[in-house]
Amino acid sequence: xxxxxxxxxxxxxxxxxxxxxxxxxxxxxxxxxxxxxxxxxxxxxxxxxxxxxxxxxxxxxxxxxxxxxxxxxxxxxxxxxxxxxxxxxxxxxxxxxxxxxxxxxxxxxxxxxxxxxxxxxxxxxxxxxxxxxxxxxxxxxxxxxxxxxxxxxxxxxxxxxxxxxxxxxxxxxxxxxxxxxxxxxxxxxxxxxxxxxxxxxxxxxxxxxxxxxxxxxxxxxxxxxxxxxxxxxxxxxxxxxxxxxxxxxxxxxxxxxxxxxxxxxxxxxxxxxxxxxxxxxxxxxxxxxxxxxxxxxxxxxxxxxxxxxxxxxxxxx
Numbered sequence: 001x002x003x004x005x006x007x008x009x010x011x012x013x014x015x016x017x018x019x020x021x022x023x024x025x026x027x028x029x030x031x032x033x034x035x036x037x038x039x040x041x042x043x044x045x046x047x048x049x050x051x052x053x054x055x056x057x058x059x060x061x062x063x064x065x066x067x068x069x070x071x072x073x074x075x076x077x078x079x080x081x082x083x084x085x086x087x088x089x090x091x092x093x094x095x096x097x098x099x100x101x102x103x104x105x106x107x108x109x110x111x112x113x114x115x116x117x118x119x120x121x122x123x124x125x126x127x128x129x130x131x132x133x134x135x136x137x138x139x140x141x142x143x144x145x146x147x148x149x150x151x152x153x154x155x156x157x158x159x160x161x162x163x164x165x166x167x168x169x170x171x172x173x174x175x176x177x178x179x180x181x182x183x184x185x186x187x188x189x190x191x192x193x194x195x196x197x198x199x200x201x202x203x204x205x206x207x208x209x210x211x212x213x214x215x216x217x218x219x220x221x222x223x224x225x226x227x228x229x230x231x232x233x234x235x236x237x238x239x240x241x242x243x244x245x246x247x248x249x250x251x252x253x254x255x256x257x258x259x260x261x262x263x264x265x266x267x268x269x270x271x272x273x274x275x276x277x278x279x280x281x282x283x284x285x286x287x288x289x290x291x292x293x294x295x296x297x298x299x300x301x302x303x304x305x306x307x308x309x310x311x312x313x314x315x316x317x
Contacts, residue, residue: 039225049260103131136172
């Protein structure tokens with residue numbers, strides 16, 4: 001099964017990074033941020049830049065540009081715009097909603113091999129809980145580094161032991177408990193391969209040590225760029241193959257990512273320019289978070305449709 005093979009390969013790569021860090025390796029200053037930019041460029045942004053191709057493959061027909069704009073891009077842009085609007089009107093709601101959608105999306109890309117329909121409540125719960133664990137670790141284990149960024153937008157008590165810290169820690173405990181119980185349930189009911197479930201548990205342990213040992217930027221770059229984005233790209237390739245919509249070559253497949261990847265890069269460039277103007281009000285990190293959340297919302301909806309079709313065809317890749 002492809003999911004197991006990817007876990008082994010990604011795990012080996014991650015271990016090669018974690019072990020030297022645990023032994024005291026010091027990386028050059030700025031390396032982690034540069035690595036994050038490379039990760040976003042190679043897989044992070046591109047993995048969502050082929051959503052329109054995924055949509056067309058679901059229809060199993062090639063739409064004319066005008067049809068594609070009306071049926072796909074118009075709703076896509078509308079959802080993206082509404083997300084930006086929500087950040088302006090109710091930033092607190094937008095923030096927690098973004099975390100919830102991201103948790104589900106991260107868990108889905110990792111655990112789609114569970115042999116249940118995508119609409120099944122257990123999948124909704126375990127996806128969100130698994131992604132919630134990763135997000136909570138990313139936040140809790142880098143708390144001091146992230147507090148100034150969040151304080152630029154939210155007037156919350158970010159002290160350790162405060163309401164926000166306690167809420168995140170409690171959520172982590174709940175998510176860990178839910179994942180443990182559901183892994184046992186899925187194994188007993190043979191709704192997932194037991195060996196693969198044990199492997200997924202080992203993945204969580206490895207990600208914990210990665211996030212604990214690496215800097216915030218490096219940990220996020222490896223998780224998001226490798227474990228999430230590259231995994232999604234490979235699944236998208238397999239999905240298009242299954243739908244008989246695969247371009248002629250791997251090169252053509254990669255080429256399909258380029259137009260909207262460049263548009264996203266331009267958006268990030270604009271974001272950096274805006275961050276200079278708003279430097280005294282909102283941190284560049286928060287502006288980047290808002291930009292990513294706007295892209296994540298419609299992208300997660302497209303991915304849910306893709307995984308739903310894979311589940312219906314029992315094509316667990």
